[in-house]
Amino acid sequence: MTAVDASSVGRRGPGGARDALARFLRRPLASYYLVLGAAGLLLLLGLVMVFSSTTYMSTQQFGHPAHYFLRQLLWVTVALPIAWVISRMPLRVLRALSLLMVIGATGLLALTFVPGFGVVRGGSRNWLDFGGPFLLQPSEAAKLALIIWVAHVFANKGKLIRHWKQLLIPVAPVAGFVIALTLGQNDMGTAAIMVLILLTMLWVIGVPTWLFGLMMGVVGVVGVYFIFTAPHRIERMGNFLDPFADYTNTGYQAANSIFAFANGGWWGTGLGASTQKWGTLPEQHTDFIFAILGEELGLPGTLMVIVLFLALGYAGLRIAMRTTDTFVRLAAAGITGWFMVQTVVNLGMVLAVFPVVGVPLPLVSYGGASIVVTVAAVGVLLSLAKHEPGAKEALAARREQRLERREGRTT
Incomplete structure (x- = not known):
């Protein structure tokens, strides 16, 4: 074998792949493309799985198999332009709108308690009905609004953030009120997600260890209180490790989720060939869509989803770590x-590792409000990625290249 052949083999082997990945990650817009690629593939896979998981239910309820898919496609069509606008929006505009976003989300949350507007679904009063064909879930918008507003407040405080009282005012009362409204809707799963988001941001900003430990303790005590004051939550906590102990009641969803994975085996039954979607697994297109995906696409499909989320998470952390802007880092x-x-x-809920708490899989599960807000959040991440070192220069160079190509075609 010649030297040229040997080097060619090396480039095609694992070492060559690692070198190519390293070169890609050194590019200023690597995070931007990772977010765009991972989120786009998850969104596309979600559309496929929504159609596959709802064909029977849609046919039974509406007479044709694509009702839920078409509604999801409509929401995606609405969400993508919103994300596109946000990704090109100057950060100063996004920050200026942050307070209005929180006020609007809080007002919508409060409106769910008004008779005639609030709708109870799945035991939670977290939906708004304005009389049209679609329902609105304000708690989804509240997550993104809180993140943007808290990041804006902390960024404005500057060096004052070193004092622990500045970490709590006004963030603690506002966030506490939003979370209290969510708990009042009987939606403990979403409230827990909000709390964990805020703890993440406080950790990143550098909250003192003693204060962070105190907050964790308070959250733990409050969580235990809400669990043990609701009989249905006590049952879920007692049975989630062994769903088959109460198969016909609290363990029904988790047990049938396990059946879905078991039926799929290593390689899956094939796209569209799930048996659990025929009315056996409740919420198969929302909270438990990952179980249907595992049944139909097997281990390769589930690993693909996990890898895509890991890529999205890596890109988000990369943006936060590489920037010098406090708002960008926290958002x-x-x-x-x-x-x-x-x-x-x-994933823990679907795999019966965690209790069933009614939390959808981002970008994949069916749901109008959740898909619009999560896609909008991806748009925010894309905007933040443009503030990494060298990203603006790379974008300017790319625009110049496109302009030159257009001018070349017109001459």
Whole structure:
């Protein structure tokens, strides 16, 4: 074998792949493309799985198999332009809108308690009905609004943030009120996600260890209180490790989720060939869509989803770590923490590692409000990625190249 052949083999081998990956990650816009690619693939896979998991239910309820898929496609079509606008929005505009976002989200949360507007679904009063064909879930918008506003407040404090009281005022009362409204809706899963998002951001900003430990203790005590004051939560906590002990009641969803993975085996039954979606597994297109994915696509499909979320999480952390802007760092950490925490909770719930708490899988599960807000959050991440070192220069150079190509075609 010649030297040229040997070097060619080396470039094609594992070492060559690692070198190519290293070169890609050294590019100023690597985080931007990672967020765009991972989120785009998850969104596309979600559309496929929503269609696959709802064909029977849609046919039974509406007479044709694509009802839920078309609604999800409509929401995605609405969400993508919003994300595009946000990704190109100057950060000063996003920050200026942060207070209005929190006020608006809080007002919508409060509106769920008004008779005639609030709708109870799945035991939680976390939906708004304005009389149209679609329902709105304000708690989803509240997550993103809180992240943007908290990042803006902390960034404005500057060096004052070194004093622990500045970490709590006004963030603690405002966030506490939003979380209290969510708990009042009987939506403990979403409230827990909000708390974990805020703890992530406080950790990133550098909260004193004693204060962080105190907050963790308070959160733990409050969480235990809410669990043991609700009989249905006590049952879930007592049975989630062995769903088959109460198969016909509290363990039904978790047990059938396990059946889905067992039926799929290593390689899956094939796209569209799930048996659990035929009315056996409740919420198969929302909270438990990962179980249907595991049944139909097997281990390769589940690993693909996990890898895509890990890539999205890595890109978000990379944005937070590489920037010198406090707002960018906190907003990126908050959005990344939200996606990762909610993903872990959903996968743990579907795999019967965690109790069933009713949390969808970001970008994949069916749901109008959740898909619009999570895609909008991806747009925020894309905007934040443009503030990494060298990213603005790379974007300017790319625009110049496109302009030159257009001018070349017109001459």
